[in-house]
Amino acid sequence: MDYIEMIGFIAAFLTTAAFLPQVYKTWKTKDVSALSLPMLLMFLVGIILWLVYALYIPSPSMIVTNTITIVSAFFLIYFKIKYGKT
Template sequence: MELAVTEYIGLVAGTLTTGAYLPQVWRTWRSKTVDDISLAMYWSMTLGVGLWLVYGIAIRAAAVVIANAVCLVLVASMLRMRIRYGRRAREDAARGQLPPLQ
């Protein structure tokens, strides 16, 4: 199967834009810190990338499907970590504000 130049461009573009999320996912996973990560942004990105994936499937564009499938995993992982670690941080802070037991 021979790919057109435009498919190669799409695959390279998808690899670069999807790969851009890897450092953030890795850092967040290792540090378990989400203080400066926007919950609204990751909800929006997850929904948007999911819709791009559906669009790519509908038009049968391999580059769009592959890039957005991988990207969806990454942004959904960030969303999950943002919710999970953010909740944990709030709970820890609340515990710290309670008076010590005697």
């Protein structure tokens, strides 16, 4: 693994890890009032496109972390729909 890919793994780890506390907090509190469904949907589509790009390059760091972020974003969308006011 070259040093550029290592930098990619570190950056990807930090940005993915920064997102996980929000998922955990939302899961524990079930408070989704501050979450915007349109933003979450645009974010999910963007991350899916990043994953497609990463698969095309290929970039292992982007593949791994974008896959994890897709799952996290999916959970936030699920929580927003399940716990949001109807």
